[in-house]
Amino acid sequence: MTSKRDTAAHIRWLMETEGETVKHNTTVINQRRYDVFEEMGEEARQDLRSRARAIKEDAIERLPELVEQLRESVEANGGTVYLAADAADANRHIADLVAEAGAESVVKSKSMTTEEIEVNDALESGGVEVHETDLGELVIQLAGEKPSHIVGPSLHKSKPEIAALFDEHFDLEEPLESAEELTAFARDYLAERIEEADVGMTGANFLVAETGSLALITNEGNARKVVESTDTHIAVAGIEKIVPSLTDLAPFFELVASSGNGQSITSYTSVFSPPVNTPPLDGADERAFHLVLIDNGRSEMREDEVLRETLYCVRCSACLNSCANFQHVGGHAFGGETYTGGIATGWEAGIHGQDSAATFNDLCTGCSRCVNQCPVEIDIPWINTAVRDRVNRTGDDAILDPLYAGLTPDIEDGGIDHQKRLFGNFETLARVGSALAPLSNWVGSLAPSRYLLERLAGVDRRRDLPTFQRETLREWFAARGGTHVREPTTDRRVVLYPDTATNYIDVERGKAAVAVLESLGVPVEIPAVPSSGRAPLSQGMVETARERAHAVDAALADHLDAGADVVVVEPSDLAMFRDDYEKFLPDASFDRLSSNSYDLLEYVYGLVVQEGVDPSALAGPDDTGGARVAYHSHCQQRTMGLEAHTVAVLEELGYEVQTSSAECCGMAGSFGYKSQYYELAMEVGESLGDQLSSLEYDHVLTSGTSCGEQVAAVLDDDPAHVAELIAPR
Amino acid sequence: MSRTNNTVDRSLRSAFRDRLAAVDVDSTVVSRDALADTLETRLTEPAVASDLGDGVDLPAAIGTEPTLADLRAAATGITRARLGVASLGSIVVSSSPGLDGPVSLFPPKHVAILEAADIVADLETALELLAADFAAGANDVVFVTGPSSTGDMGELVVGVHGPAEMEVVIVE
Incomplete structure (x- = not known):
């Protein structure tokens, strides 16, 4: 290896x-x-x-x-x-x-x-x-x-x-x-x-x-x-x-x-x-x-449920050209013995064998930008994930350290490498990190810790680690006595999904989300719901992701049956509910969740633009000190067709919005932390940074956690989440 | 081969000519009587042609059974086109059994003669007609859309293994 x-x-x-x-x-x-x-x-x-x-x-x-x-x-x-x-x-x-x-x-x-x-x-x-x-x-x-x-x-x-x-x-x-x-x-x-x-x-x-x-x-x-x-x-x-x-x-x-x-x-x-x-x-x-x-x-690919879809490929290269990683490194890294780009994982695994696919498969971050480009609707990220899972099972990295094993309580068989296991269990890390904050942040930032983290788990020392918050979003919400909406203006009620990043790290954007929804007269609750499985899925830990899907479904079922709408801040988690869970849940469960879960700004759009709810409590340009917004929408959010909703809400409030055309920020969850990919991730991020810094703006906004971290790393500016800009002042 | 449409659809013809222009192909509409004169003004000699059928009197110097040497020396190649596809600005050249294929491909300029009635709306319609042609024994067509081109030398260049210049003469 x-x-x-x-x-x-x-x-x-x-x-x-x-x-x-x-x-x-x-x-x-x-x-x-x-x-x-x-x-x-x-x-x-x-x-x-x-x-x-x-x-x-x-x-x-x-x-x-x-x-x-x-x-x-x-x-x-x-x-x-x-x-x-x-x-x-x-x-x-x-x-x-x-x-x-x-x-x-x-x-x-x-x-x-x-x-x-x-x-x-x-x-x-x-x-x-x-x-x-x-x-x-x-x-x-x-x-x-x-x-x-x-x-x-x-x-x-x-x-x-x-x-x-x-x-x-x-x-x-x-x-x-x-x-x-x-x-x-x-x-x-x-x-x-x-x-x-x-x-x-x-x-x-x-x-x-x-x-x-x-x-x-x-x-x-x-x-x-x-x-x-x-x-x-x-x-x-x-x-x-x-x-x-x-x-x-x-x-x-x-x-x-x-x-x-x-x-x-x-x-x-x-x-x-x-x-x-x-x-x-x-x-x-x-x-x-x-x-x-x-x-x-x-013929063997045809009999293989994962690889069969590759045979529909017409070799047009749309998945290569629309891939941010491919754009920055090309097919001599992002390719196997013959084939190149996202679809190459399927071709190489089927034709030259899994080892050829394993040499470049990790370069697919699952950002999903290729999915709508493929002329024959091949789920290219899924082929990459499923082959990654197979590759994981062929390794010989047994987890011997009991502390490490305790921090990585997945249900994967042995073989998966330390790096993937660490990132795949990010929720556990975040929970422990939050419970031990600020000590965990202080220890985590020390040079010896960074050295060990890089050496043992391939977490690049040059990357700032997320800062865990001592008070989680759910703890804050409980402490304030739940929702502040006493006289709802609508029949709707919202379950705000406490995704890992919003609950433990970027708590402020969660508070802003609550404030935005409540200012529109919608009561909010934040029940305990497990992590979506996005982190393990991105590492090819399919069985762990499947288990999470069932746990999320169980935690949300009663709320959904009682008529609640699930609102999600982190687009990559929403993409799980709307797309990936189709592979993991029974049809009825998947339909219930996917058709009743919303991106935060999509939900605001529905209330304000479609249902005519008065948005005057939200903060407009006069409240925030400028109308010019530079906005980078999350890759999966764009694949779901949801960039336009954020833009429309911002424009409704009087902002002038310019959007980036970069396919992905390059961070893609864990990818930008990995020591072998840090420099590529930064190169991809610099392209986005160049675009954003060429714009004249008063506010730079992102919608995903990763995008925010990456834009902060490449731009001399700290981007806010859209909710943080428009939350009532 | 049968005529495609009984009447000439002028909006189809105009859509076709717009798409031809969009892919850098010139077009003219001529009456049948004026066709031979028009061709003479459009070609650069030496020119070669494939068998154009009855009713097209070419200048005597233009051979319709060119050798490889003639093809390589020619400045203009003249062929019939089986169909025009309005939505794409494509013409369909039937390459067999004659020399339409090489004549349309080797010289740096290709002039295609198309009956106005053979303009169809889209690829779908074209393939249905061609499937019928194939069932009746045809076996070689090419949709030609604009000049030969490549981006492989660092920027877009027109005129690679095929013509750099194309013109469609529509006869009605």
Whole structure:
């Protein structure tokens, strides 16, 4: 296992060498995707997504049957089909096909599946020249590197780096500088390679069982050229690429282009049933076509309840581009042997094995920003969490220290590492820390304690630890005699959920939440409710999270049945109630909780904007000393579509709100505390800090605990929770 | 192949032309009589064409059975388009059995001739028609939307393995 120090060093090195180019390219594409989604319209896009999802679910369900149907169709068209069990099997067969064609050189269009099986190495070791014709693939082929991104394999390379690479590899009359010059040179060079080649090799974005057709999606036009110019075409594709019929392609063409590249459709979207009838341009009499279908773990993935969903992936890279960690470090850290980004955990675990997934899986913080971007609605954070759980169970870190074991009363089996166990049991730590405050804070801040904490549990010494409050929110609430609303103005009553951060650490925002709700005439109570399980879930401790879900449900059931609304301050806990608990609770329990729990500001929005409750007791710009607000909404809050409610309430009260576009603050609960990820988390945080500090504001606001800690760390300012700004003065 | 629509839907045509403009493709609408003259003004020689069917008189210098050398030397390639997709500004080139594929791909400029009646609303409709074409023996189409492009050399560059320039001549 790689040490935390080595992991940190590797990430640091990649951030220094590739980070800037990766960040530029991914953030540009990320914004383009949002722009084209807006152009498409949310309703139209959701309609395409649900159709695409249904087609994939059906196709994977019927996969064995579709493989056979495809085989018959391709053979009827005059092609051959080979189903390769694994990479070695595929490469042997491809080498035979190339030898039969008498080929000395092969030209390829871009295909991640051929990267997966490493066919270039296999062919080259047999003396066959292989030329990549996609310009991005050409760049990494020349550099001898692996793709850093599924769609843009050389996305980590800057223009000057590409120019230097060309200068090194080609006998240039004068150095190439502009992107136009580089492109023109590559085009002419590759046109000659294509003309010389005997075999054209492509992947396939989709395969159509009914007609034996391939769909290829490109912008450069190289796939078409490779197919039309050579007389032997070998297509290499995973079995998961099959859809039943030609008309099933309709939702995918727009989804792949928009989700992947921020285009309505790519320049070239080909649909053809090879061998095609276009006369071969190399003078040969006829065309040959060979389809090599790759299993390589996919049949087992299909039988695996966690990994099966990965087979719906259309490899658009939306989950890479929308990921704050990916944007700052790229696929050479956030990726396995072949695949990169959030979805790579599923692909790598299924194809190269769990060990490959384990090398980067922790880089998914579960922030969920990719979830609504995925064109086939894959729950990518869940795949990461569930694989993390499996990885946890393979370790050999037995907990021997009785004190440590006492502080980590989870129900996980042995094997999980100390760091994950510590963060997964954060509620217990917070409870003990609060009971022993201020002593616990003082001891915790001492250099020897920080040294031990870093050494034993990988808590980075450079990060300020949270300050535990001696008086918890619940104790304060009881001491003030419960709710102060004596004459409710509404039938509604609120159970304010005492999340771990609000109850033990950020108690002031809890008091503000009570004040806001009571000023709107709503009675509040704060019963004892266990922690939501967010902390253990984020560490892959699924069984502990499941146990918490049942405990929360038990604690809230009577309140919900009696008609109370559950209001949640911490968005990551609300996301548990609304989304994650669906996996843990019976349907009726999940429905009861998810449909009656609210984000604090969503609830205020409902009262003020929808029900017309008078908000005049809340603090407006005149009370707080300025109208200009800079607001960073929590990642999961935005995924739930709840950023707008906070903005609307603030505007209703007379504030002018500017919001950040950073996907995540980088802290993500425990992630920013971990010594191996501290520097990456800070880099992500600095991007948010740069955005916020470029704004002119009177108040800087956040809604999540982590976001607040991170913004305080990167900005020379201490952000408040929204409730603290608007609570009555 | 059958005509797609019996009448020309002018709002569809205008939506299609707007989307073409959005993906940097020029378009003109001409009468059938004016088609040959229009093509002559649009092409840069040397030009190559695929079999355009009856009723299109090309200048004699333009061969419709180009060799690889002709394709590589050509400045303009002229083909028919099977369909136009209004919502996306795509044209559908049927690549087989003739040389429409290479003629539309190799030269730096592609001029496509599209019957106004073959403009359809969206991808859905286009794929339904193409599925029928495939059932009747067609086997090779490409949706072409704007010029060939890449972002792999550090910024967006137009004209990579395919044309940098496109024009659609709509015949009614």
